[in-house]
Amino acid sequence: PATGERVASFSYGKGFLVFLLIFGVVLLGLAGFVLYLGTILPHSTAGPVELNTSHGTPLNVSSPAMMIYATSAFLAVLGLIVLGLYGWQNKQRQTRYELYEHGVAHTTRGARTYVPFAEIQDLYLFSSGQVAYTGLITNLAFRRTASEPFHRVLPSLKGFYTFMETFRELYLNARQPVVLDTLHAGGSVTFNCLNGAQVWRKRMGGDFLNVDTQPIVVSRDAVLIQNSVVPMSALRSMDHSRWNETIEIRDAAGKVVLSTLATGILSHDLFLSTLGLLMETPANDRPATAPTFA
Known part of the structure; x- marks a missing residue:
């Protein structure tokens, strides 16, 4: 069909995707680093650990190693969630639009569709x-x-x-x-x-x-x-x-x-x-x- 003159083109920005990717990788890197710290922890530090929250609530951990493993796991889960969010957002932001005088074209992963x-x-x-x-x-x-x-x-x-x-x-x-x-x-x-x-x-x-x-x-x-x-x-x-x-x-x-x-x-x-x-x-x-x- 006749499209007429092309009026404008639009696409999704990549800045947010880059941020999510870097943030997710950093979280996984921190998880690995914290886990590495557990391997070099002196054996003399074994024993229960007591922490207090900002509200004064006590938290008891069976050992420093357990606290390190829990922290590493928490960071790893956050990293995977962020990378999952990256994948979801990346899938939604694949389309490019062209507005013409008589219709709109949208292209996703090389597949172009024109709608008058x-x-x-x-x-x-x-x-x-x-x-x-x-x-x-x-x-x-x-x-x-x-x-x-x-x-x-x-x-x-x-x-x-x-x-x-x-x-x-x-x-x-x-x-x-x-x-x-x-x-x-x-x-x-x-x-x-x-x-x-x-x-x-x-x-x-x-x-x-x-x-x-x-x-x-x-x-x-x-x-x-x-x-x-x-x-x-x-x-x-x-x-x-x-x-x-x-x-x-x-x-x-x-x-x-x-x-x-x-x-x-x-x-x-x-x-x-x-x-x-x-x-x-x-x-x-x-x-x-x-x-x-x-």
């Missing part, structure tokens, strides 16, 4: 880590359809926020015309949505990519939300509060049609833009009654 923006149905933005409770977006994931697994981009990507903003802009520019063409041809477009409770559960508990979604189906003349069909002509306002992350849509009577966390709607930039354009369509260009969704 126009084919991406779900763009999932979510918050994780220490800032999860604030709602700050720190992760991006995307997939072509709901039957495919998400491809997740981690916040440790160098220039992640630049990547995310550029991705969102290019995605909207490429996907919006496709959606509008579908709607003007009499079709409908489905946006998958997580409810607010599920968004918060994932922020606190993880397992972000295992999502249970409900559809919001948009046609040129109506929107299907929670099994209720609302004519587009009945919608009057759409508010997106960045302060509390909420999207709120009301009808002509002031009744709330939809109120949910923005990031709970997959591809929410596209959803807001599409609904905004449809709501601006003159009323005489739409039927007075809502169509029936199949």
Whole structure:
């Protein structure tokens, strides 16, 4: 497929990996050194050893040799844990990204995959880590359809926020015309949505990519939300509060049609833009009654 011009390239930094590798090796080296000290310990030092913690609690060790072996084992276990963490992080940081005018390419261990923006149905933005409770977006994931697994981009990507903003802009520019063409041809477009409770559960508990979604189906003349069909002509306002992350849509009577966390709607930039354009369509260009969704 035509990619258009390449806009930017992004990759994961190696600094943290180098630190983990060196730290793990140093811990194992210290473990070996402490064990070596045990071999040169004078035999006259045999006997129980009593230590006091910073809180004054006494610790009794049967012999200096036992204390040395325990210290060496502790350092060795820490070293292995750090090296295990290095291996896990190294596996997650193998991907390189290229953003093009019409799509995104990701390359992992020489295997390159190009995904056109126009084919991406779900763009999932979510918050994780220490800032999860604030709602700050720190992760991006995307997939072509709901039957495919998400491809997740981690916040440790160098220039992640630049990547995310550029991705969102290019995605909207490429996907919006496709959606509008579908709607003007009499079709409908489905946006998958997580409810607010599920968004918060994932922020606190993880397992972000295992999502249970409900559809919001948009046609040129109506929107299907929670099994209720609302004519587009009945919608009057759409508010997106960045302060509390909420999207709120009301009808002509002031009744709330939809109120949910923005990031709970997959591809929410596209959803807001599409609904905004449809709501601006003159009323005489739409039927007075809502169509029936199949």
